[in-house]
Amino acid sequence: xxxxxxxxxxxxxxxxxxxxxxxxxxxxxxxxxxxxxxxxxxxxxxxxxxxxxxxxxxxxxxxxxxxxxxxxxxxxxxxxxxxxxxxxxxxxxxxxxxxxxxxxxxxxxxxxxxxxxxxxxxxxxxxxxxxxxxxxxxxxxxxxxxxxxxxxxxxxxxxxxxxxxxxxxxxxxxxxxxxxxxxxxxxxxxxxxxxxxxxxxxxxxxxxxxxxxxxxxxxxxxxxxxxxxxxxxxxxxxxxxxxxxxxxxxxxxxxxxxxxxxxxxxxxxxxxxxxxxxxxxxxxxxxxxxxxxxxxxxxxxxxxxxxxxxxxxxxxxxxxxxxxxxxxxxxxxxxxxxxxxxxxxxx
Ligand code: MF3
Ligand code: CO
Ligand code: CO
Numbered sequence: 066x067x068x069x070x071x072x073x074x075x076x077x078x079x080x081x082x083x084x085x086x087x088x089x090x091x092x093x094x095x096x097x098x099x100x101x102x103x104x105x106x107x108x109x110x111x112x113x114x115x116x117x118x119x120x121x122x123x124x125x126x127x128x129x130x131x132x133x134x135x136x137x138x139x140x141x142x143x144x145x146x147x148x149x150x151x152x153x154x155x156x157x158x159x160x161x162x163x164x165x166x167x168x169x170x171x172x173x174x175x176x177x178x179x180x181x182x183x184x185x186x187x188x189x190x191x192x193x194x195x196x197x198x199x200x201x202x203x204x205x206x207x208x209x210x211x212x213x214x215x216x217x218x219x220x221x222x223x224x225x226x227x228x229x230x231x232x233x234x235x236x237x238x239x240x241x242x243x244x245x246x247x248x249x250x251x252x253x254x255x256x257x258x259x260x261x262x263x264x265x266x267x268x269x270x271x272x273x274x275x276x277x278x279x280x281x282x283x284x285x286x287x288x289x290x291x292x293x294x295x296x297x298x299x300x301x302x303x304x305x306x307x308x309x310x311x312x313x314x315x316x317x318x319x320x321x322x323x324x325x326x327x328x329x330x331x332x333x334x335x336x337x338x339x340x341x342x343x344x345x346x347x348x349x350x351x352x353x354x355x356x357x358x359x360x361x362x363x364x365x366x367x368x369x370x371x372x373x374x375x376x377x378x379x380x381x382x383x384x385x386x387x388x389x390x391x392x393x394x395x396x397x398x399x400x401x402x403x404x405x406x407x408x409x410x411x412x
Contacts, residue, residue: 117375118222120364121231124188126208126215127195135204136248136324142212149326152319153345159252160386163321163347166203166247166254167384167395173197173205174245174256174396177217178403183237183263187219190243191230198247206246206253206324213368218244218257225353225361225370225378226315237263240273242380246324253324255349256396257382260403264412268356269377273404275307276354276379283332283350284385287342287392293328294338300352301334312353312378314361315370319348320384333359344389351382 071084129135137145154160177194195216198205205216213229220228220242221235228242235241244257259273279300286295297311304311317330328340332352357376363369372378381402386393400406 118224118371119233120366120369121186121233123214123229123231123366127192129204129208130199133199133202133204134248134251136206136210136253138211139204139209142209144210144323146323149319149321149323152321152326152328152347153343154321154347154386155345159321160345162250162252163254163384163386163395164393166249166252167256167397168254169198169201169203169249170245170247170254170256170384171396171398172201173203173217173247174243174258175398175403177243177245178258178260181235181241181243181260181262183235183239186232186234187221187228187230187241188215188232190219190241191215191217194243194245198245201247201249203247203249206248206255207244210324217246218242220244220369220378220380222377223372223375225312225355225372226380227368227370229366229368235262238266238269239263240265240269240377240379244380244382248324251322253320253322254396255320255324255351255382255384257351257380258403259379259381261407270408271307272309272354272356272377272379275304275309276352277381277402277404279303279311279332279352279354280350280381280383283352284383284392284394287350287385287387289342289344289387289389291342292338293330293340293342294335296350297331297333297335297338300332304352304354310355310357310359312355312359312361315351315353317349317351317382319346321347342387344387346387347384347395349382349384351380353378353380 176197207213239262242259246255282299283296286299311333319326355378357374360373361370384395
């Protein structure tokens, strides 16, 4: 394990700079070994019972028919546009197209979540999402985005985000986040939900419930004239009250003709982020909440981010439009989130 730099976050998860925290003290062997193991072997990090997530086999993605309009990176992996500086939509046509992309992302997500059950692989979930996306005339945005190999992200248990669908079979008691982004009529729409695979244990239930409440509270803090740092403040209050931590290494983002654009929407308290909310902004709120440490390690695939301690992580995401009178959920569904429907149905 590389020792953190003086100004890096401390390895212990306190959120303080290393120089203000554990500098000068030995890094516990299990933390150092866990990080090393995760990076070298592509296995789960510390925490470490034998049941942790292991990397499965990733197969090549199915093709996208030629008639589906593609984003600039579809062939090369790298977006060619200059990174846009504003996510503010100023015309009715832009807003109409954002609504369409958001609606399709929601449809693809619902279709995918409905298939989650013990025994299915995340590759199969990806295939279902991919086919649904194409049937609706949209391109699955993750596909080849900076080289991402599949059409959605599937993040199981201690995977925080950007899990690559593979041949691992979902087990009774797992939790899985499916993150769907689509590109339609020149715009991206991005949403995700975490759901239960079979019957959840009480802590996973509390984690998923808290994470959904965090996202909704973050969205609730968005209004014209508010500062963007209100979002992280609202999220952190709820997460900490439940005894959970807020991931700092990944953020929400402006969205539109580009998948990721300014501003960054951090989910933790950041008093420096004083940008004001203005009408027409379209961005995501997508908190990742952890049972234990907020710290991440990355598998050698350079995508899969996991909790450093092997404890579970959940996430929800909506794309929203700021209006004069409030916000519109561009990726809103008809009913409650899928996990609440699972709980109501019972096992
Ligand atoms: N959908 C993710 C987000 O919410 C981004 C995935 S990037 C990918 O921002 F390349 F992994 F797909
Ligand atoms: Co997403
Ligand atoms: Co996003």
